[in-house]
Amino acid sequence: MSKRFQRVLVVIFSLIFLLASALLILFNVKSNIVFFLTPSELQIEKHNNTIVRVGGMVKENSYSTYNNIKKFIITDNEKEIFVNYEGILPDLFKEKSGVVVEGKLINDNLNASKVFAKHDENYMPATISDKLKEKGFWNKNY
Amino acid sequence: MFSFLYNPGKFFIAAEKSHNYIKMTAIYLMIIGILYALVFSPDDYQQGFTVKIMFIHVPAAWLAMFTYALMTIYGILALSFKITFGYIFIKAVAPIGLIFTLMCLITGSIWGKPMWGTWWVWDARLTSVLILGIFYIIIMILNRSFDDIENGEKISTIFVLLGSINLPIIKFSVDWWNTLHQPASISKLASPSIEISLLLPLIVMTIAFKVLFLFLISLRVRAEINIRKQILKE
Amino acid sequence: MILASNISCKRGNNLIFENLNFKIEDGVATIISGKNGSGKTSLLRILANLLKPKKGDIIWKGKSIYKNIDEYHKELTYIADINCSKENLSVYENMKFWKNLYKSSISNDLFLKLLSNIDLDNYINERVKNLSSGQKRKLELTRLIIEERHTWILDEPFLGLDQHSVSIIGQTISDHLKQKGTVILSSHIPVNITNKTYIDLDLHESN
């Protein structure tokens, strides 16, 4: 067994192992390292009384303030979660835009301790977006 | 023709010749870019004035990754073809990469506080960029903590190659996992999701940063080559 | 036969020797002498390919050893100035390990004969850490026989040995030389070897 032959053997084993690891990754694309759950992923029985992060869109016309407590609904077009929050909202917080909320889940109410605005990858001058809205071409798919 | 890319002596001469041009282009482009980005570009429809941070954040982030990619390429060259310039390059460039990474992280958190509502979250993108910064620091420490300088260079080069696994993780973290960080805007080649009047200053700033990067490389690599010459003389 | 052409060695910033040329013949012991720090160990490590010379080449069987390194290694026994026997194993276990590691065909009876030759036969099941430094060195030198190699590179083999053991090892080396083996060693102690030449590193000292 020359050293060269031994190296060839180890190369073959390495390649097999690399292939195995690549295959395992490929069959596993979605599913993990979750920074947040979507409302439909959230299982109310399981996550009840635990601290969770929920991400989705703020539902249109759901935002209201009452005695300094902000209330709104997060939705992913399938399920809805009611959120109560006391504190300062980030600048990007808006109805019909993305948001991630961290807090304790009680039934389908979330008592938020933190609200992060998740903003999309679209950048556009303010003047143009106003014009688009006037003309009715405004179709943001987020 | 391209031998200055891997030959220390030729690199030294080329860098010395082009030094003034690169310096002046970097300065002019920086002035133009900063003026264009900060003063003459419009505000964003969502973010308002805060969008201006993007013009520093995004080029810095790209360069932070680009530096590491370059180091990886030179590391492969150095280890497999015994090109000593690779070691010099890695040793000289790691601090530059660290600075760009820090710039990216700091501007990002300044931007994140008003926009997201937090300075920092442990999502995949932010964490992987932080690890990139840690890798730069480790590479710098490795380069300096061996009695035998050549040994330290080889070991740190091996570490550079090991750490390069982090690059695709940074790049695709926003696509693979749900993160607070938004997906990339530019990489969609067909239709970038940035409007042209915001895209142009970004491009100018990117080029300005690239030239600045080139200038820094030529300075640091030349300094490193000089140190080597000094050692050889002694 | 090993030819060294133009080798220079550098440790840190110091050039130790420069442009060294010599020839090592089969059947003749080559003794490398020189002051402390003249690069005896470095030269031996270069010959064993444990150290890269700054410049120069070593030619063996008409080829550079760097192109034919595996074949070259299969011919070598290298005994360093430190002992590589493990302190927590017994004398016998260490020898058994070397036998397996080097795929040696040597028999167990020969082990005992070897050990009685160098007065270690009473210590066969003793742990190495309980031996004296001279005995450890003698145990190390049993590798010369166990490994069954053609070229011996010995760095200070007689360190801490008594006069009797030195003459036994000298006899072993002489026997090996008679079978056209190659021996390269560095030593401060004069040894009685029949056929020997000297390489004096002091003459090649560079400034």
Added chain:
Amino acid sequence: MSQINKNLFIFFKSILSISFRDIKIQFRNMSYIYSIMIFFIMIILIFIFAIGPDEEQLKVYLIPILWSILILCSCISINNLLKDDYLDGNFGIYQFTGISFELIAISKIFTSWILYQLPILILMPFIAFIIEINETKIFHLIITIAIGSPILTVFTLISSAMMLTNSKNLILGSIIMIPLCIPVIIFSIGAITNDQELFTAQINILLSIFFASLAIGPWVISGCIKIALKN
């Protein structure tokens, strides 16, 4: 044919003799293995006292803590793994045996796992029973450690091989290793704390890291050893 078989047999005997000797040496002097186990238990105790008597909190935090201590224990052994063989010249003489360093690296991975990780893996069920985590969680914990500890072994060996010629900065080895361990700890903790469907997904990723590290590890380790030897 029989000649080839005999040669193969002798060759593997020669590689295995390295592993067996390493194991024998450590077993002669069990104190190191005992101390790692005791260290492991002591740190768990410290955390239990630090967190306080609140059992709910203990149940939440102890699994991440167990994993962190596992990484710490691996870090401690970094300076023990290869340095002896390097300093007494054994790596030097391995060169002349006709065994390539890649295979020696594989044998080192094998022995280091047996010597430094297996004791903790054996200890784990007992510890888990003492702190009363429920059975499925214990099962998951043991599976993740069984897959994760070889990865840790490879990483410790890599940083240990990198640190061979560095005798001053002993903490640098851990600094190299810890960032590499971050994915391992993320996915193994994720596997334990998540529910069944995510468990398999996370375990798959952990397995793929396992394969990748076993594929790359021998090359990196042997490369670093060669660099250290040529010094």
